[in-house]
Amino acid sequence: MTAATVLREPSAWLRAAGAAQVCRIRRMGLDPDSTTGPALLAPLVGTLSNPDPQDDRRCDRCSRYCPPGEGYAVMLYRPTLALALIVGLCPVHAAVEGVSADV
Numbered sequence: 001m002t003a004a005t006v007l008r009e010p011s012a013w014l015r016a017a018g019a020a021q022v023c024r025i026r027r028m029g030l031d032p033d034s035t036t037g038p039a040l041l042a043p044l045v046g047t048l049s050n051p052d053p054q055d056d057r058r059c060d061r062c063s064r065y066c067p068p069g070e071g072y073a074v075m076l077y078r079p080t081l082a083l084a085l086i087v088g089l090c091p092v093h094a095a096v097e098g099v100s101a102d103v
């Protein structure tokens with residue numbers, strides 16, 4: 001397993017998707033801007049409770065399943081100080097973010 005890439009210059013799509021998740025997390029009563037509270041880790045899309053194992057390799061942007069051997073990029077995006085979002089993208093959309101997808 002390789003370490004996830006941390007995105008420093010996200011696309012407009014990723015910034016918007018991250019902002020939506022920040023709003024969702026605030027509605028849950030959590031503080032993604034806290035400087036003293038716990039750091040938060042969440043998926044960019046959906047929740048961690050989805051039991052479908054194919055979602056582990058489904059593109060967050062186009063929803064395409066990327067079977068092993070096709071490449072899939074896992075990265076972290078930090079829209080706020082205390083929040084890291086896990087992002088999984090197909091090779092096409094990983095390239096949009098400037099990241100290559102590992103096979």
Ligand SMILES: [Zn+2]
Pocket residue numbers: 059060061062063064089090091092093
């Ligand atoms: Zn995609």
